[in-house]
Amino acid sequence: MTEDINSLILQRKDKLAELYEKGINPFPHKFEGKCKSVDLNEEFKSLSNGEESDRQVSFAGRMISRRIMGKVSFSHLKDGWGKVQIYVGKNDLGEENYLFYKRIDIGDFVGVKGKVFKTRTGEITIHVEKLILLAKSLRVLPEKWHGLKDTEIRYRQRYVDLIMNDKAKEIFIIRSRIIKMIRQFLDKRDFLEVETPMMQSVVGGATAKPFGTHHNALNMDLFLRVAPELYLKRLIVGGMERVYELNKNFRNEGISTRHNPEFTMLEIYQSYSDYNEMMEVCEEMIVGITREIFGKLEIEYKGNKIDLSPPWKRKSFFELLQENTGIDFSTVKEKKEMMDIADKLNVKYERETKSHKILDHIFDSFVVPKLVQPVFITDYPKYLSPLAKSREDNSEIVERFELFIGNFELANAYSELNDPIEQKKRMGEQMKAKQKGDQEAQMLDDDYIRALEYGMPPCGGLGIGIDRLIMLLTNSSSIREVILFPQMKKE
C-alpha cells in the first residue's frame, strides 16, 4: 500500500506535533465512567425544552460534526450506540480550553463531563464543563451529507463505512442478533455446539475445490475444510446425539454476489431423525428468527415480496423440472438424450460436461428463476449426493432437500447415509472421478468409513448458509454487504 499524504493529513500531523509540544497527550490511556448514548437519550427524554437537569454525566465518542457560533458551539459525538449533542461555551471552559476545543478536528475522539439539558428545539445535549481529547484522528472523514458510497473503499476500509453509514452497521448488528438467536434455538433443543478441525488432511463433506496449505513440523499437506460434515457425523457415532457447528468454511472458487471464499455455515446433526424432521427444524428456526426481527413473516427481497408463513411448499426435484420444462427427467439415463434435450431447451454446456451437470444447468435455467417463495426441493438423484441415504422405494433417489428462497439456495439436508459398505462404494466412485481430474470430487476418507463401521444411528443433517440467510433478512443483494471484511484483491 502506498502512503497517501495530502495537505489535510499534513495539517493534522502538525496539530498533533503542536499538542506534544504543549505537553498534552493526544492518546490518553482511558476515560472513566462513560455512559451510553442510548441511555442518555432515554433517561433525559422527559426534560422539557430549555430545561437543564442537575445530574452530571460522562460521555465520550468521535466528534462527527461541529457548529461554532462565536462564543458557543454545538458538536455531535458518536459512540457505539448512537450520538449525543454537546454544547460547549467559552464562558464555561475559559478562553484557553475553548481555543483547544476549536483546534479539535472532526473525527477526533473526545471525552466530556457536564450536565444534561434539552435545547430550545428539543434535543438532549450535554452542557460541557470539562472536555478532553481522547484520540487524535489524522485522516479526514468522508462528506457528512452524501457519506461514503465508493464500494471499494466501503469494503476495503470497512471501518470508514461503519463510521459513516449507519445502514451498513445495522446489517452487522442484525447479523449478530441472528447468530445469537440460532444458538438459543438450538441450545433450547439440547444441541451441543462443537468445534471440529478447519485444517484437514482429507477433504470431505461437500463437492468443492479446497485451499491447500502445509504443516512444516509434520511435513504434511493440509486442506482448509470445505465442510465440517464428516467430523460432525463422527461425533454422532461417538454418541453425541445432537450437535451443531456454526463457523467458517473455505472454498477455492469464484467470487460473486453470492460467493465469498470463506463463508459461514451452520451444520446440524440430530440422531434418530431424518430429512423430514430437518425440514421442520429448518422452517421453525428461520420462521422464528424472521418473526423476532420483523414482527411478521412477509419480507421484501430485491423487489419481491416473500411470504415465509409456514408450512413451506415441498416439491421433488424431478417434479419441479417437469413443471417448468414439461419433460420427465427421471427416465433420462443416457448422456446423448440429455444433450439432445439441453440443445432443444437452448441450455449451453461444454462437450465434456457430465450428464448430471447438464441436468443441473437445466435446473438452474428453468427452475431456479421461479423459486422466489420458500420451497423445499426434495428427493435428488443419487449421483449428486454421495453422503445421503437412498429412499426405501427407489434406490436411485436420495432423501435430501435443498431450501430455496429468493432464487438462491439457503439450506441443504439429508437423511445421512450410515451404511459403511454403501458409503465406501460411493466414496470410491467419487475417488475415481477425482483421479479422472474432477477437482471437486470428494476423497475416500478411510477413518470416516471406520467410524461408520462402529455404527452410526439413523440421523438427519442440515446445513444452512448463514451469509445468505442474512442477505435475505437484510435485503442485501451482495454477500459483501453482510461480511465485514469480504475477500478483495491486493490494493
Add this chain to the structure above:
RNA sequence: GCGCCAUUAGCUCAAUUGGCAGAGCACUUGACUCUUAAUCAAGGUGUUGAAGGUUCGAUUCCUUCAUGGCGCACCA
C-alpha cells in the same frame, strides 16, 4: 477465466466536438451566545487510477495494465 461499465480534490459529483480542470461538503482565516446539512465573508485544494501512443494540444481518442461494480462461466 470471458464480456460490459467505471476510476477526476480527503468525500459526493461536474467538465460542450479534443482547447486554460470546476462545484458542494470538508479544510484555513475572520464575524457570530440555542445550532443541527448552522449562517455570512475571504482563501488554496489536483501526478484526472498507472504506463505508453495519436495530436500543435488528451479528463476526453487508441493500446496495455491495475482496481472495483454488474453479468456470464466456475461454483451451491
